[in-house]
Amino acid sequence: MSSQLRAIGIDPGPVPGFVELRWAGGRLLQRQITVAQCSAEIARPVLFAMLEEVSLDAWPTLVQIEQFVVGSRSGRSSTAAAGATTRDLVGELRAEALHYGATTVLRSAAAVKPWATDARMEAAGLTAKVRGMRHARDAGRHALFTAVHDGRIPDPLSKEFRR
Known part of the structure; x- marks a missing residue:
């Protein structure tokens, strides 16, 4: 594991959610957790602001975006335009993150949610920070998943996890 790591999770859609987590010295920096939920129109500037804030050389950055999967659930979008927006x-x-040199991955909610349980979110200290923002909560699940699976951060339910 790098001495510093940043993981950004994104739940895209008409009301996208963003969560940025930072680790230094193997410890999740609770005071530097960024949570945002906004309209789709300003989602790109929100990600731009997160990526511009710190050097990617100093803070290797993982960005995980929830993959839009066409299937039975995609028909439940609030409007026909919601699927197209997403x-x-x-x-x-994805293009914005790649432009900044961030390691970027798309993962479906079905791949992330069974692992990124409420217990893991609580153990990482994320539950209170995303309370009342369901899209930010899902973004937090993606940020935590990519940090552990791609960034080799210890699982929040393990003895090695530090916050």
Whole structure:
């Protein structure tokens, strides 16, 4: 594991959520957790602000975006335009992250949610920070998942996890 790591999780859609987590010296920096939930129109500037804030050389950055999967659940979108908005936003946000040199991965909610349980979110100290913001909560699940699976951060339910 790098001495410093940053993981950004994104739940795209008409009301996208963002969570940025930072680790230094193997410890999750609770005071530097960034949580945002906004309209789709300003999602790209929100990610831009997160990526511009610190040097990617000093803070290797993982960005995990929830993959839009066409299936039975995608038909439950609030409007026909919501699915198109989500698909377009995934592409725009991925391009923005790649432009900044962030390691970027798309993962489905089905791949993340069974692992990123409420117990793991609580153990990482994220539950209170995303309370009342369901899209930010899902973004937090993605940030935590990529940090552990791609960034080799210890599982929040393990003895090695420090916050």
